[in-house]
Amino acid sequence: MPGLLAGRLVQIGVVLTLLSALTWLAMGLMPGDPVDLALSADPRLTAEDAARLRALHGLDQPLWQRYLAWAGAVLRGEFGFSRLYAVPVTEVLWPALRSTLVLLGWSLLLSAGLGIGLGVLGAVRRGAGVLADGVALLAQSLPGFWLGILLIILFAVELGWLPAGGMAEGWGLAEGARFLALPVATLAFVNIAAYARHSLSAMREEMAQPYIRTARMKGLPERQVIWGHAFPNAAIPVVTVAALDAGSLVSGALVTETIFARPGMGKLIYDSIMGNDYNLALLALLLAALVTMLATLAADIVQRIIDPRLAA
Amino acid sequence: MIRLALGLLLLGMLGLGALAAPWVQAWLGTDPFAPDLMARYGPVSAAHPLGTDELGRDLLLRLLHGARVSLSVGLAVAVGATGLGTAIGLLAAWRGGWVDAVLMRVADGMLALPALPLLVVLAAVDTGRFGLLRGEAASDILRIVLILLIFGWVGTARLARAAALTQLSLDYVAAARVSGASEGRVLLRHVLPNIAGPIGVAAALAVAGAILAESTLSFLGLGIQPPAPSWGNMLSNAQEMVFSAPMQAVWPGLCILLAVAGCTLAADGLRRR
Numbered sequence: 315m316p317g318l319l320a321g322r323l324v325q326i327g328v329v330l331t332l333l334s335a336l337t338w339l340a341m342g343l344m345p346g347d348p349v350d351l352a353l354s355a356d357p358r359l360t361a362e363d364a365a366r367l368r369a370l371h372g373l374d375q376p377l378w379q380r381y382l383a384w385a386g387a388v389l390r391g392e393f394g395f396s397r398l399y400a401v402p403v404t405e406v407l408w409p410a411l412r413s414t415l416v417l418l419g420w421s422l423l424l425s426a427g428l429g430i431g432l433g434v435l436g437a438v439r440r441g442a443g444v445l446a447d448g449v450a451l452l453a454q455s456l457p458g459f460w461l462g463i464l465l466i467i468l469f470a471v472e473l474g475w476l477p478a479g480g481m482a483e484g485w486g487l488a489e490g491a492r493f494l495a496l497p498v499a500t501l502a503f504v505n506i507a508a509y510a511r512h513s514l515s516a517m518r519e520e521m522a523q524p525y526i527r528t529a530r531m532k533g534l535p536e537r538q539v540i541w542g543h544a545f546p547n548a549a550i551p552v553v554t555v556a557a558l559d560a561g562s563l564v565s566g567a568l569v570t571e572t573i574f575a576r577p578g579m580g581k582l583i584y585d586s587i588m589g590n591d592y593n594l595a596l597l598a599l600l601l602a603a604l605v606t607m608l609a610t611l612a613a614d615i616v617q618r619i620i621d622p623r624l625a626a
Numbered sequence: 627m628i629r630l631a632l633g634l635l636l637l638g639m640l641g642l643g644a645l646a647a648p649w650v651q652a653w654l655g656t657d658p659f660a661p662d663l664m665a666r667y668g669p670v671s672a673a674h675p676l677g678t679d680e681l682g683r684d685l686l687l688r689l690l691h692g693a694r695v696s697l698s699v700g701l702a703v704a705v706g707a708t709g710l711g712t713a714i715g716l717l718a719a720w721r722g723g724w725v726d727a728v729l730m731r732v733a734d735g736m737l738a739l740p741a742l743p744l745l746v747v748l749a750a751v752d753t754g755r756f757g758l759l760r761g762e763a764a765s766d767i768l769r770i771v772l773i774l775l776i777f778g779w780v781g782t783a784r785l786a787r788a789a790a791l792t793q794l795s796l797d798y799v800a801a802a803r804v805s806g807a808s809e810g811r812v813l814l815r816h817v818l819p820n821i822a823g824p825i826g827v828a829a830a831l832a833v834a835g836a837i838l839a840e841s842t843l844s845f846l847g848l849g850i851q852p853p854a855p856s857w858g859n860m861l862s863n864a865q866e867m868v869f870s871a872p873m874q875a876v877w878p879g880l881c882i883l884l885a886v887a888g889c890t891l892a893a894d895g896l897r898r899r
Binding site for chain 1: 846869
């Protein structure tokens with residue numbers, strides 16, 4: 315286990331370093347720089363002013379030198395400022411991260427719970443398998459943003475029960491839940507597919523094993539046979555899915571937050587890239603990648619805990 | 627079998643619709659690219675079977691033209707990703723050693739990342755410097771295909787590598803080598819046909835993934851740029867109108883759903899055969 319942990323942390327470090335360098339390059343290729351934006355905002359700026367501003371912010375340096383300067387500052391813990399919001403980036407990043415983690419947490423809980431429930435039901439009840447298959451196909455094929463729009467049309471426009479987007483103003487739990495309901499439902503439903511499919515096939519496999527027949531022969535109640543004997547074994551591939559799915563969950567959060575105008579990491583990344591806010595965009599992107607990779611690592615550790623064969 | 631047939635039927639219908647777009651346009655006699663501001667959000671009528679959009683353009687025709695864009699992006703990405711992924715997977719399995727290690731670490735690293743935020747960054751890159759102008763349908767399609775290929779090869783490569791490793795350890799490969807076949811012949815004539823099954827399944831799923839990714843990027847305003855229609859950018863227009871014209875949002879999404887479900891069903895059917 316310590317070996318796995320050390321190896322994976324090194325891997326995460328390498329990926330983050332490469333990612334930051336490549337993204338820096340990609341952002342250098344985007345149209346316009348902050349001084350161009352300042353120029354278009356203020357007609358009194360002259361060409362000399364522009365050159366002076368570029369020199370002041372180091373924008374006249376080659377791309378790789380700017381990258382090294384930036385990376386050094388980040389390693390010293392100086393994350394710099396957001397140009398778009400005119401505050402230190404950490405002040406925008408933390409609230410966004412918290413909002414996204416709340417969205418991700420509830421969605422993961424809901425999609426794993428419903429998906430696994432559906433898969434298990436499909437494997438033990440004759441006929442329910444078609445239901446599980448159908449829901450999985452639908453969930454896999456639905457574009458997340460379209461589902462979001464449909465939910466807005468139904469619950470916000472037609473019925474008027476829930477807000478179409480935004481965040482709760484106060485701290486009230488019920489109010490927060492009203493704003494969370496549609497985004498969580500959108501993100502969770504799209505992610506049900508993988509859980510339902512894999513728990514369905516894993517449970518079908520386990521239920522056909524001889525040890526299940528033995529357990530039934532001993533006179534155990536069916537509930538005990540399913541949840542006590544078959545499920546722990548079927549859970550192993552399902553946890554693998556959770557690990558592989560961390561990336562698509564974070565990707566889904568970007569779309570969901572954009573549709574529902576929730577100020578989270580996804581919307582932050584989108585807005586900062588659109589607004590030419592290099593520094594914020596890069597840090598937000600790295601943070602999202604870090605969260606994804608840590609989630610994958612956590613799922614791998616859980617997998618080793620529930621499957622002793624892997625721990626050796 | 628039912629799955630495969632159903633999937634191919636769905637894809638066939640959408641494909642026929644896409645091919646038939648010019649004839650339907652001639653038959654209806656309306657231009658899906660010419661705005662008609664007097665006929666915004668027009669109701670369903672004989673001239674406009676699904677009504678009109680926010681600029682008074684025929685919705686059905688825009689859907690059919692959008693099908694051309696979305697399906698060609700899906701097919702192009704799937705062909706490219708399958709070719710590239712198979713080549714990389716075969717190379718990794720055949721060469722082994724550090725080549726294998728490097729390629730698979732890269733693949734692992736890319737799988738661990740959230741794809742969409744990175745696609746957003748890539749889609750925002752100024753491609754005008756490389757001669758790909760934004761806003762022209764053909765260069766937009768090429769740009770999206772190239773971006774999706776960057777992530778598209780990974781899944782196929784891992785699958786092809788695993789399948790090829792199994793095949794390379796079998797006796798018939800040794801027999802082919804002993805009888806004097808060159809390495810290229812062993813890989814292309816002996817190994818490749820035997821791993822075609824799983825690769826075909828991956829290719830069908832790649833079409834589905836590419837259609838979803840293209841529509842998501844176009845929805846976010848980073849993919850195919852208007853006035854060229856794509857199912858994704860039709861939805862981004864429609865989102866702003868959910869309060870006044872909710873049906874605008876239904877049709878493009880339904881097309882994406884059917885296309886992706888068609889590919890998934892076909893892939894499922896292929897896998898079970």
